[in-house]
Amino acid sequence: MTPLAVSILGAIASFTLVLVVLELIRRHRLRERYALLWLVTGLVLTALSAWRGGLNTIAGWVGVRGYPPAVLFAVAILFILAVLLHYSTVVSRLSDQNILLAQKLALLEQELRSAARDDA
């Protein structure tokens, strides 16, 4: 069985994550579309921490004997990987868009300059 202190600490930490994410959205510092994955992470970890019997059962399924919280860590790592991978795709898209914007700006500036030259 998971030590009670680990369960309590895990639940508090995970639920704090949920609250922090919600507060960041409220202050317009985090967009809902990027917050959803964090919220799911926080809620799943909160549930797994608080529901001690469930964590035990799942640990039994996957063959973890002796220290059930290892399952908690594994799930946490999995979710963090998912969030990171998602962010990598977001960063890639942003950098593509950034290149496109710079190119469009260069073309626009050239067009403006040659229009100004024609006027002169």
Next chain:
Amino acid sequence: MTELSELRRIAIVPAWNEAATVTGVIEELRAFDSGLAVVVVDDGSTDHTAQAAAAAGAHVLRLPFNLGIGGAVQTGFRYAYERGYELAVRVDGDGQHDPAQLGAVIAPVLRGEADIAVGSRFLGAGDGYRSSRPRRLGIRILAAVVSRLTHQRVTDPTSGFQALNRKGIALFARDYPHDYPEVEATVMVARHRLRSVEVPVTMRERGGGESSITALRSIYYMAKVLLALFVGLFRNTVLPQEERV
């Protein structure tokens, strides 16, 4: 009551790969009101939407990449705001909004009864296109939530068939939700103490192109919108800001 012809007025037409329908929409807008300026916001189309719209005589704003409907529509509101338009209507480029019904949508704004009037598929007679069954269910859930939050009956919170006065234009030019914006915008309007009203309209099935909402995205969309509405409850109520001059 203000006459439509006294106002500087503009139609905002968001379009994403709607080359097949955008010309028809622009012509119908002209037929409704020849003094109506038309701005087509081309949301990163890969077809000839921009060329078709320009050939039909519309102003065209070409976004360098796809921003999604919210970003595209807001571009139109920014344009309308900067250029000093006093009345804006929003009509989608896929042909599902019938410009001939604009008169009814604009009327409450002209009478000064509302800052924003929204055409609803679910008020009134009940003919015309009302979206697919699963989407209607989603719309009903959102309508119930939005009605509670705004303390008024809202039947079609996802409708983009709208007319706005200068106050509405100013609000949306400054702040507009992303992705699929209408539901959050409806609540935002109420929280800014602007007056909104629904008007019965019939919509048509989209004339061409593809709907930007697929099944999986609908679920994501519902989750995102409900999250946004939930968090919105904990924001301080915002009072209408004075218009910048």
